[in-house]
Amino acid sequence: MVEIHDVLFEEKQINVFVKRDDLIHPIISGNKWRKLREYIQFAQLKGIMRVISFGGAYSNHLYALAYATKILGIQSIGIIRGEELNPKSNPYLTKMQEWGMELHFMTRAEYQRKLIPESINQINCITIAEGGFGKEAIDGIVALANEIQSLGSMDHLFCPIGTGATYLGISQSLPEVKIHGVLTLNNKEEIKANSAALGIPIQELHDNYIFGKYAKQSFELEEFCTTFYQKHHIKIEPIYTGRMFYGLYDLISKDYFKPGSQIMAIHTGGVKV
Ligand SMILES: *Cc1c(COP(=O)(O)O)cnc(C)c1O
Numbered sequence: 001m002v003e004i005h006d007v008l009f010e011e012k013q014i015n016v017f018v019k020r021d022d023l024i025h026p027i028i029s030g031n032k033w034r035k036l037r038e039y040i041q042f043a044q045l046k047g048i049m050r051v052i053s054f055g056g057a058y059s060n061h062l063y064a065l066a067y068a069t070k071i072l073g074i075q076s077i078g079i080i081r082g083e084e085l086n087p088k089s090n091p092y093l094t095k096m097q098e099w100g101m102e103l104h105f106m107t108r109a110e111y112q113r114k115l116i117p118e119s120i121n122q123i124n125c126i127t128i129a130e131g132g133f134g135k136e137a138i139d140g141i142v143a144l145a146n147e148i149q150s151l152g153s154m155d156h157l158f159c160p161i162g163t164g165a166t167y168l169g170i171s172q173s174l175p176e177v178k179i180h181g182v183l184t185l186n187n188k189e190e191i192k193a194n195s196a197a198l199g200i201p202i203q204e205l206h207d208n209y210i211f212g213k214y215a216k217q218s219f220e221l222e223e224f225c226t227t228f229y230q231k232h233h234i235k236i237e238p239i240y241t242g243r244m245f246y247g248l249y250d251l252i253s254k255d256y257f258k259p260g261s262q263i264m265a266i267h268t269g270g271v272k273v
Contacts, residue, residue: 133164
């Protein structure tokens with residue numbers, strides 16, 4: 001954990017700390033490692049030889065899965081959204097294939113139905129949902145929650161939300177802490193429904209920092225990430241941690257927190273090398 005400093009934080013008398021889960025591993029970083037752990041342990045215990053999962057062309061989850069399974073000698077199959085793509089479409093897909101992941105490209109309609117093509121052998125195999133969401137992923141976050149707790153008491157915790165597994169996982173373990181989830185997609189209702197279905201009460205969801213697909217907005221986020229790196233020497237990316245820190249800065253500047261507040265933001269990784 002490190003403290004980051006800014007004239008804004010000083011002016012508002014707020015302390016901001018960053019839990020550096022991005023430093024876990026250069027490829028299987030942050031929450032992706034935490035979320036995959038339980039699945040991988042299960043596969044190893046049961047002698048499972050193949051893992052199938054789903055994601056978009058830039059999925060951090062599939063990227064981490066491809067690398068983790070390569071290291072562990074487990075076969076992996078990635079079902080990718082977009083039939084127009086191929087392993088050369090971006091450097092991450094290329095690496096995933098090099099690491100041994102079998103890539104299947106599907107139309108968006110097929111992908112939405114999450115059907116596994118018949119050509120894929122599903123014997124002795126586990127399927128991990130899109131983005132790694134599942135009870136195992138949520139349970140894998142317990143280790144993160146324990147580390148956070150051992151770092152001392154905080155008034156507020158921040159994390160970005162994709163599927164919500166990380167957010168629900170910390171909420172499950174630290175019910176006494178005010179946990180803020182910064183949405184990166186329009187999936188607030190889904191997060192609330194999962195919270196209710198799993199019986200995990202949640203606190204604050206922030207949906208003002210989703211941004212659109214417009215170039216001007218993505219430029220603003222990119223610029224924020226660059227400035228953040230120049231100030232704090234911590235790399236962030238526009239999709240998850242960029243939105244989270246943008247939101248945190250915005251809330252601090254709008255006097256959302258009482259003076260004297262101690263805030264911890266979880267750097268969930270995602271800066272691909
Ligand atoms: C995948 C990812 C998230 C989203 O995590 P969920 O548990 O799916 O909500 C957040 N940050 C980074 C860096 C990620 O790669």
